[in-house]
Amino acid sequence: xxxxxASFLTLMFIGLAAGCSSEDAxxxxxxxxxxxxxxxxxxxxxxxxxxxxxxxxxxxPEIEVKPVFQGTYEEALTKWNAVAGTxxxxxxxxxxxxxxxxxxxxxxxxxxxTWIDKDKYDVSQWEKNIVNYYTVNGRxxxxxxxxxxxxxxxxxxxxxxxxxxxxKPPLTYSELKEAAKKLTKKKGKETERYGFSILNYGxxxxxxxxxxxxxxxxxxxxxxxxxxxxxxxxxxxxxxxxLIRDMYRDGTFYNAGQNWDDMRAAFQAGKxxxxxxxxxxxxxxxxxxxxxxxxxxxxxxxxxxRQGVIIGGASLWMMKxxxxxxxxxxxxxxxxxxxxxxxxxxxxxxxxxxINPAAYDEPLVKDEWAKYPQLKVTVDQLxxxxxxxxxxxxxxxxxxxxxxxxxxxxxxxxxxxxxxxxLDQAAEETNRALQGAGR
Amino acid sequence: xxxxxxxxxxxxxxxxxxxxAARQAAMKSWLEGMVYLFPSLLLFGVFLFYPLGRTMYLxxxxxxxxxxxxxxxxxxxxxxxxQDDSFWHSLKATIxxxxxxxxxxxxxxxxxxxxxxETRKGIGIFRTIFASTMGxxxxxxxxxxxxxxxxxxxxxxxxxSAIGGVPVSWLLDxxxxxxxxxxxxxxxxxxLTFLLLLAGLQNIDPSLYExxxxxxxxxxxxxxxxTVPLLSPTLFxxxxxxxxxxxxxxxxxxxxTKGGPVEATNVFVYAIYREAFVNYQFGSASAQxxxxxxxxxxxxxxxxxxxxxxxxxx
Numbered sequence: 001x002x003x004x005x006a007s008f009l010t011l012m013f014i015g016l017a018a019g020c021s022s023e024d025a026x027x028x029x030x031x032x033x034x035x036x037x038x039x040x041x042x043x044x045x046x047x048x049x050x051x052x053x054x055x056x057x058x059x060x061p062e063i064e065v066k067p068v069f070q071g072t073y074e075e076a077l078t079k080w081n082a083v084a085g086t087x088x089x090x091x092x093x094x095x096x097x098x099x100x101x102x103x104x105x106x107x108x109x110x111x112x113x114t115w116i117d118k119d120k121y122d123v124s125q126w127e128k129n130i131v132n133y134y135t136v137n138g139r140x141x142x143x144x145x146x147x148x149x150x151x152x153x154x155x156x157x158x159x160x161x162x163x164x165x166x167x168k169p170p171l172t173y174s175e176l177k178e179a180a181k182k183l184t185k186k187k188g189k190e191t192e193r194y195g196f197s198i199l200n201y202g203x204x205x206x207x208x209x210x211x212x213x214x215x216x217x218x219x220x221x222x223x224x225x226x227x228x229x230x231x232x233x234x235x236x237x238x239x240x241x242x243l244i245r246d247m248y249r250d251g252t253f254y255n256a257g258q259n260w261d262d263m264r265a266a267f268q269a270g271k272x273x274x275x276x277x278x279x280x281x282x283x284x285x286x287x288x289x290x291x292x293x294x295x296x297x298x299x300x301x302x303x304x305x306r307q308g309v310i311i312g313g314a315s316l317w318m319m320k321x322x323x324x325x326x327x328x329x330x331x332x333x334x335x336x337x338x339x340x341x342x343x344x345x346x347x348x349x350x351x352x353x354x355i356n357p358a359a360y361d362e363p364l365v366k367d368e369w370a371k372y373p374q375l376k377v378t379v380d381q382l383x384x385x386x387x388x389x390x391x392x393x394x395x396x397x398x399x400x401x402x403x404x405x406x407x408x409x410x411x412x413x414x415x416x417x418x419x420x421x422x423l424d425q426a427a428e429e430t431n432r433a434l435q436g437a438g439r
Numbered sequence: 440x441x442x443x444x445x446x447x448x449x450x451x452x453x454x455x456x457x458x459x460a461a462r463q464a465a466m467k468s469w470l471e472g473m474v475y476l477f478p479s480l481l482l483f484g485v486f487l488f489y490p491l492g493r494t495m496y497l498x499x500x501x502x503x504x505x506x507x508x509x510x511x512x513x514x515x516x517x518x519x520x521x522q523d524d525s526f527w528h529s530l531k532a533t534i535x536x537x538x539x540x541x542x543x544x545x546x547x548x549x550x551x552x553x554x555x556x557e558t559r560k561g562i563g564i565f566r567t568i569f570a571s572t573m574g575x576x577x578x579x580x581x582x583x584x585x586x587x588x589x590x591x592x593x594x595x596x597x598x599x600s601a602i603g604g605v606p607v608s609w610l611l612d613x614x615x616x617x618x619x620x621x622x623x624x625x626x627x628x629x630x631l632t633f634l635l636l637l638a639g640l641q642n643i644d645p646s647l648y649e650x651x652x653x654x655x656x657x658x659x660x661x662x663x664x665x666t667v668p669l670l671s672p673t674l675f676x677x678x679x680x681x682x683x684x685x686x687x688x689x690x691x692x693x694x695x696t697k698g699g700p701v702e703a704t705n706v707f708v709y710a711i712y713r714e715a716f717v718n719y720q721f722g723s724a725s726a727q728x729x730x731x732x733x734x735x736x737x738x739x740x741x742x743x744x745x746x747x748x749x750x751x752x753x
Binding site: 102255 | 605696
């Protein structure tokens with residue numbers, strides 16, 4: 001026993017010594033430009049990101065990118081707020097799409113356009129609809145990185161059982177209602193399977209408004225001057241809320257709460273037959289469901305022309321406080337991320353979009369699409385999007401707060417309140433936040 | 440108390456005690472005291488007094504997103520709070536939450552402690568089981584409860600359906616959410632409360648029970664006349680601490696409900712967190728924190744003023 005312990009301790013010491021010396025080596029090598037990269041990729045996503053970074057570091061010996069996980073987007077942003085402008089700030093920061101305006105207004109970032117111009121980099125190779133979101137006043141502020149859109153996910157086996165063609169998922173509200181009615185299965189007082197569900201999360205509401213061409217805030221979604229007023233309580237928003245209200249009343253809509261995992265668990269357990277999810281979750285859902293999974297576009301109200309979807313996800317920001325050398329290294333890294341092979345790997349292993357559409361021609365993607373044809377649907381939906389202020393998405397600093405108010409309004413719907421009243425209150429609370437933000 | 444403190448420097452027989460020397464000695468003893476206190480003063484200063492002062496300062500300012508004061512606000516944040524429905528709502532939710540959790544936690548823990556108080560073969564197993572929730576972090580415990588409450592796959596609804604009941608969306612229904620979180624919280628808090636009460640019970644002199652038995656007292660009479668009075672310092676401590684803890688609940692709310700549905704579980708500390716770290720309104724969040732501080736101070740004062748009279752110190 002003692003021998004075992006002794007050898008174990010010895011091993012530990014060796015390990016420690018080795019650990020120290022390798023760190024020393026890193027410092028001694030010097031000359032390397034260090035790029036600290038804060039990100040929010042957790043779970044299955046983090047190892048993929050780390051792999052990509054490791055490949056980059058290996059092929060670029062003069063640069064050392066250090067990825068640091070900083071919690072959810074919200075948490076990371078709070079931490080960043082505390083250190084922005086100091087030497088503790090990272091060189092690259094990943095922030096979610098709704099933080100765009102916040103980052104620009106902070107004045108602590110360098111628009112990537114600066115480096116695009118310096119390097120005469122050709123951005124036409126990037127996915128236009130993704131770049132649009134991050135283009136403000138004609139300049140690309142941040143490097144799109146992980147982008148996703150909402151999709152309708154449905155249980156094909158349940159469709160067959162209910163006598164609906166599994167290759168013809170509902171595209172309009174009335175088709176959705178009808179399908180949900182057929183898919184809902186009751187046993188006594190208990191509902192065994194619900195037809196449809198939407199997570200109580202502001203993003204889905206924003207998307208369902210945008211797909212109809214509706215705006216979230218005034219001044220062209222805040223892209224033509226600062227937004228001063230919420231307009232999501234107009235016709236388009238009302239249609240969405242009425243849909244939820246009607247379906248909930250019919251007993252075909254399942255209230256899944258605010259937790260993504262709860263909703264996915266309910267779908268995989270066969271408790272709901274159709275629901276909205278992020279395209280980035282598609283692959284995991286397909287792998288984990290014990291039945292055939294279909295993926296389709298967001299439904300639109302009857303007689304309304306489909307405008308397309310807003311890009312969700314996150315982008316990479318470059319910090320003003322870092323040296324010219326660090327910025328250049330960061331730019332090198334960003335360029336590397338957008339190359340077709342890297343994007344192909346990223347798309348295939350995560351389900352996020354490729355920023356660089358050339359990635360879709362890579363054999364890696366082609367093989368994967370043959371295996372998971374559903375992944376292609378998400379890309380098609382993005383490609384068919386018309387670029388308008390509605391589908392570019394709203395630019396406001398108080399987005400996280402506004403989303404809370406929308407979530408509350410969705411929850412009040414289940415309590416039986418009038419859709420218009422719930423929306424008006426959320427809009428008014430958003431207005432108050434918008435006015436307070438100017439200070 | 441004072442007469443028990445011995446002078447730090449007993450007057451040496453050979454010294455001439457002048458007033459100045461006495462003052463010097465007092466100064467020296469004060470300094471020495473400070474040296475001993477320094478580590479804790481430093482920690483308190485850094486982690487308690489400075490943040491408290493800073494919070495008070497921020498509560499009268501508007502701030503930017505980095506939490507830097509930009510413009511003097513006076514009492515504007517406090518006035519806005521008092522006029523805000525959701526402030527009163529969250530106050531009500533917090534009080535209800537405390538009322539649901541504190542008495543139940545103490546009562547259940549007391550019952551469990553009584554059950555395993557006596558020494559029997561294998562009693563250690565039960566003591567360990569009853570105290571075990573103490574070793575679980577709020578995060579882990581919340582995730583366990585989240586799965587149990589899950590309306591689609593949770594065990595609670597499965598059991599309900601098995602006995603012919605209708606499944607309930609525990610955390611998604613305005614009427615049940617706060618009770619559901621309270622039940623989880625009671626379970627989480629039982630471990631420590633149980634352990635403290637058990638330790639209190641073990642400290643009671645067995646000869647008192649012996650005398651009670653000789654006097655022919657029933658079990659319940661013994662409980663009421665011997666156990667409760669002698670355990671009262673521990674009961675008082677446990678209640679005070681649980682109450683403060685209940686008023687500061689955060690973790691399980693963040694995990695289980697995020698303050699929803701329709702703010703039904705938006706308790707005070709969670710509301711403060713959202714205001715500061717989601718909405719970046721550090722000024723008004725600080726004002727709310729000050730209000731919470733005053734409420735807790737008041738409640739604790741009242742407890743000491745009234746409840747402590749009933750406490751029997753040996």
